[in-house]
Amino acid sequence: MKQCPNDNFVPNTDSSYLDGIVKNICSTYEDKRGINHIEGFNLPSESEILQIVQDLNEVIFPGYSGRTALNLRSVHYNVGVTITKVYVQLTDQIARSFRYNCEMNDCKDCNIPEMAEGATKHLLDKLSEIRETMKLDVIAALEGDPAARNLDEIVLSYPGIKAITIQRIAHELYLKNVPLIPRMMGEYAHRMTGIDIHPGAKLGKSIFIDHGTGVVIGETSVIGDNVKIYQGVTLGALSFPKDACGKIIKGAKRHPTIEDDVTIYSGATILGNIIIGKGSLIGGNVWLTESVEPGTRVTISPPDLKIKTGNKKAGV
DSSP states (O other): OOOOTTTTOOOOOOHHHHHHHHHHHHHTTSSSSSSOOOSSOOOOOHHHHHHHHHHHHHHHSTTSSOSSOOOTTTHHHHHHHHHHHHHHHHHHHHHHHHHHHHHHTTOSSOOHHHHHHHHHHHHHHHHHHHHHHHHHHHHHHHHHOTTOOOHHHHHHHOHHHHHHHHHHHHHHHHHTTOOSHHHHHHHHHHHHHSOEEOTTOEEOSSOEEOSOTTOEEOTTOEEOSSOEEOTTOEEEOSOOOBOTTSOBOTTOOOSOEEOTTOEEOTTOEEESSOEEOTTOEEOTTOEEOSOBOTTOEEOOOOOOOOOOOSOOOTTO
8 A cells, every 4th residue: 555655744843933932922921911820829729619519519409419328317427528628628719719809909908818717607607598598499490390390300400400509609709709709600500501690699589490591690680589580581781880980880780670479581681770570571582671560561562473384386
């Protein structure tokens, strides 16, 4: 068999060429305006944050991860081991995030160990409350979805439950002004479920996100109790308030407030600092930028459909 002359081709590793490439790349690292973190403190570790999220999920929904068989006699030991592990790891990761924040803002009087421990304790103190709230969310899914067979199926497979659980964890750290980590947790849930809930959003009880793909809930959104949201719903900002210098004012209320017992159907877009009154129904594909009174039903006109039946012979 005739050998192709290029079969054994070896590229010429010209050191001067490669040195030039390396020099050009490294020159982009020299400013602090970009996407490099060099000569700074260690940032929080994504892998460790995700492990912490998984450990906390095991505490909130014990026995569902399949890690180990649990019984009521041994669960105290298992929870104790997990909580102790999370306490140590999360405090370290939060300390990294506070240290980063102090470095970036040139803080002088940051007691980082105390701040990190305080934030960790705040979250751990809230775990029992989060678990009780998640019970209500799971029941809301069972009662709101005729396809749901049982509670176990919902905990194991429903993306809305996974996204809400992680958001409730991240929200507690957000309340303690922990940098970086709440968003890292939120984006993990986003990647896993297709549901994007900012950790700053305030969620009530018995919330059901059905299907969930494409749901976006902004930072200053407030959602009441017994709210049902379908796929593709956006609770977003219509405009961004700015200061005298034209810069966006961070943290200003710019997303909707959804009161209790509201249903929002798929594809609806609700924008701005508006209020959707208690018991309202927002139909599919609605675009809404103004508040509505309690008990309001908002729908769009049916599209003008043209339907042609097939298999008709020409001239018939």
